[in-house]
Amino acid sequence: MTSEGINRQPQGIPVGGQFAANKHSEAPIRLFDRTDGSFLNPAPSATAEHCIQFWSSVDIPDEIIDQVNDAYAKFRSDEIDRDMEAEMAQWRAAWESQNPVPKEKHLAEYQQRFKNEYEQHRLAILPRVTAKRPERLGEYDTRQLIRAAKMLAHRPNSQRFPGEDQKVLNEPVELFDETLTVLEIDKKYSLWDIRYSMEKIFRNDAEALLRAVESQSEQLSGIHEQLVHQRNDMSNY
Known part of the structure; x- marks a missing residue:
């Protein structure tokens, strides 16, 4: 009996070996x-x-x-403090360059004038600084803003x-008193900076949420050491 015509490939193993690519x-x-995702x-x-439809209709946990x-x-609140501190530090540097420290006998008057003008300038710029973006989210808008933030974060890879x-x-996303696009909402509210608060539920753990808030705030602060020193110097006046 000859070996010609005999199939020597073991039964059940594809041609090319057991690791050959299968079609x-x-x-x-x-x-x-x-369609089976969740928030x-x-x-x-x-x-x-898909992105718009999913995030427009998915249930958002109350937590x-x-x-x-x-x-x-x-x-x-932290952002307002940072912006005010930066603006006041800039004002102080300009004021001190234009108002050299006088001799000892006029020092008390100089310090009082600085305090008065410092407070006047602070009150003058406060409305502009706080107008940068809303201080709180609207009563009926939070759910819509979360949807917009999630659309932004999970949009298709470009x-x-x-x-x-x-x-x-x-x-466009409908809010209580206006309609804004997803991009316009991001520019107005900057919700990307608090994205951690949407990524998980801090169940009965207010301290964990607070730590997350403080950690994010520290990352965003960017306050130069010079500003800290200048704030401490205020106690000398």
Whole structure:
């Protein structure tokens, strides 16, 4: 008996060995644009339509809404303090350059004039600084603002899905007293800076949320050491 015509390939093992590539006739399990995601575990979007539809309709836990309200109020308060401190430090530097320290006998008068003019300038610029963005989120707007922030964060990748991210950024979102696009909401409220408050629920752990708020605030502060020293110097006047 000759060996010609005999199939020496073991039964059940593909030609080329057991590690040879197999052909898949079916499509792979889908990752993008799925409909089974949740707020805390969303499916990634390949299209603007999916991103907008998903974040427009997904249920937002009440705990997340409360966390965002608290985190935004803290973020905005800290931001106002930083902006005021920076502006007042700049004003003080200019004032001191224009008003040299006098001789000892006129020092008390000099210090009092500095305090008076410092307070006048602080009160004058405070309305402009606080007008930069709302100090608190609107009673009916928080849910909508969270949706917009999530659309921004989870919009389709611009390199893999060209043009889809811009559609998301230009999507209008209805608020209580105005309608803004996703991008306009980001510029007005800067919710990206408190994104940690939307990523998980701090169940019965106010201290954990507070630590997260303080940590984020420290990262955003960017206060130069010189400003800190200048604040300490105020006690000398």
